[in-house]
Amino acid sequence: xxxxxxxxxxxxxxxxxxxxxxxxxxxxxxxxxxxxxxxxxxxxxxxxxxxxxxxxxxxxxxxxxxxxxxxxxxxxxxxxxxxxxxxxxxxxxxxxxxxxxxxxxxxxxxxxxxxxxxxxxxxxxxxxxxxxxxxxxxxxxxxxx
Numbered sequence: 001x002x003x004x005x006x007x008x009x010x011x012x013x014x015x016x017x018x019x020x021x022x023x024x025x026x027x028x029x030x031x032x033x034x035x036x037x038x039x040x041x042x043x044x045x046x047x048x049x050x051x052x053x054x055x056x057x058x059x060x061x062x063x064x065x066x067x068x069x070x071x072x073x074x075x076x077x078x079x080x081x082x083x084x085x086x087x088x089x090x091x092x093x094x095x096x097x098x099x100x101x102x103x104x105x106x107x108x109x110x111x112x113x114x115x116x117x118x119x120x121x122x123x124x125x126x127x128x129x130x131x132x133x134x135x136x137x138x139x140x141x142x143x144x145x
Contacts, residue, residue, distance in 0.1 A: 016112065023108035028101060034094050035111060041122065042090050048129055049083035052076035055132070068139045072132065079128040086121040089114060 026035055056076045059069045093111050 020105070020108045020112050023111050024101075024105045026108075028104035032094075033104070033107070038090050038093060038111070038118075041118070042087060045083045045086050045090075045125065048125065049080045049087075052079045052083075052132065055136075066139075068135055068142075072135050072139075075128055075132045075135065079125065079132060082121060082125045082128065086118065086125060089117055089121065 023035060030036065032039070053076070056073055059065065059073050059076075062069060065073075093107060093114060
């Protein structure tokens with residue numbers, strides 16, 4: 001059993017090391033010192049947060065809010081909260097400008113450590129996005145004669 005545990009530990013170390021090296025190379029080669037996937041996540045997250053804000057502004061103009069509008073407002077607020085947290089995590093991982101080899105490696109190591117947190121926040125944000133869409137569709141259906 002000890003041999004299997006040792007082999008599993010070695011495989012895990014090799015897996016983590018290869019992910020760090022790959023990310024380090026990607027960061028080093030990028031023009032802005034940021035992983036492409038982090039740049040995309042940041043862009044989409046900010047766009048979703050902005051959309052939720054615009055929906056909330058439209059709902060706020062309504063004088064008599066329906067239950068669906070109140071729920072949409074709550075979903076939008078939670079969506080923006082999670083989006084802000086995700087953007088903050090990504091911002092802490094970014095370096096300014098082109099990174100050198102050592103800085104790229106350190107940044108890749110941090111990104112690997114924070115990978116689970118980023119994935120978790122992405123999933124939470126996606127659940128709120130899906131619920132917001134479902135509420136909008138439900139509201140539109142109730143408006144049709």
